[in-house]
Amino acid sequence: MGEPPRAQQRPEWLVTHGPRSGRHCGAQCGMDQDMTDPNIALRERLITAGLRPTSKRLALGGLVLNGANRHFSAEQMWNDAQSAGIRVSLATVYNTLRAFVDSSLLQVVQLQRSDVFDTNTHPHHHVLDETTGQLTDLEDAAVTLTLDEGFLPPGATVQDVDIVVRVRS
Ligand SMILES: [Zn+2]
Numbered sequence: 001m002g003e004p005p006r007a008q009q010r011p012e013w014l015v016t017h018g019p020r021s022g023r024h025c026g027a028q029c030g031m032d033q034d035m036t037d038p039n040i041a042l043r044e045r046l047i048t049a050g051l052r053p054t055s056k057r058l059a060l061g062g063l064v065l066n067g068a069n070r071h072f073s074a075e076q077m078w079n080d081a082q083s084a085g086i087r088v089s090l091a092t093v094y095n096t097l098r099a100f101v102d103s104s105l106l107q108v109v110q111l112q113r114s115d116v117f118d119t120n121t122h123p124h125h126h127v128l129d130e131t132t133g134q135l136t137d138l139e140d141a142a143v144t145l146t147l148d149e150g151f152l153p154p155g156a157t158v159q160d161v162d163i164v165v166r167v168r169s
Contacts, residue, residue, distance in 0.1 A: 038066060049103035059086045060096045064119060065105060071116045071126075071135040109135065111164065125163040132169060 042061050046053040063080050064072065072080075078093045088096075097117050100106040109116045109126055116135055125138040143163055152158070 038062065042066075045105070046103075049100075049105050051099055051103050051105075056086075056088055056092055057096055057099070059084075060088065060093065061100070061105075064117070065100070069120050069137070071109065071118050073114055073116055077117070109162065109164070111135075123160065125165065127165045127167055129169050130166050138163070138165060 039058065039062070042058060042065060043053045045065065046057055046061060051057060060077065060081060063084060063086075064070070064077065074090065074094050074097055077097065078088070078090045081088050081093065097106065101108055101117070104121055107118045107121045109118050111128065120137055123140055125140065125143050127136050127138050128134075129136075145161060145163070147158065147161070149158065
């Protein structure tokens with residue numbers, strides 16, 4: 001007479017979201033507001049994050065802050081903006097992305113060559129396919145880490161650990 005098997009269901013916000021799933025993270029990521037009008041929702045999200053909802057931030061935010069989980073470089077975002085008919089300079093794209101990062105709407109994944117911006121701002125790791133360049137999320141639970149803090153500089157406290165698992169396909 002064992003216990004009934006426990007449901008292995010993870011909380012919704014821990015579910016890894018695939019690149020184009022359009023899934024958001026529930027209440028944890030502040031996107032649980034009425035998304036029926038994406039413009040109004042985005043405007044409110046920018047304001048809540050402490051950003052003035054300028055037309056450029058709304059236009060560029062509409063490309064990447066729409067709930068779909070993705071990783072992208074500033075150059076890719078600039079290309080997407082051109083395709084969408086949004087006329088901005090690459091410098092404006094950089095400044096806008098930096099503002100989004102400073103407001104915790106995005107985070108930066110630092111790879112060797114260039115910054116990749118990430119719509120998933122929860123703590124997580126990454127898998128980088130060196131063959132295709134594809135970067136995908138690897139949830140925190142997938143990694144068991146032992147860190148001897150004695151090797152850290154004196155007085156330093158750990159803020160975060162980002163792991164990039166490099167694979168070839
Ligand atoms: Zn990620």
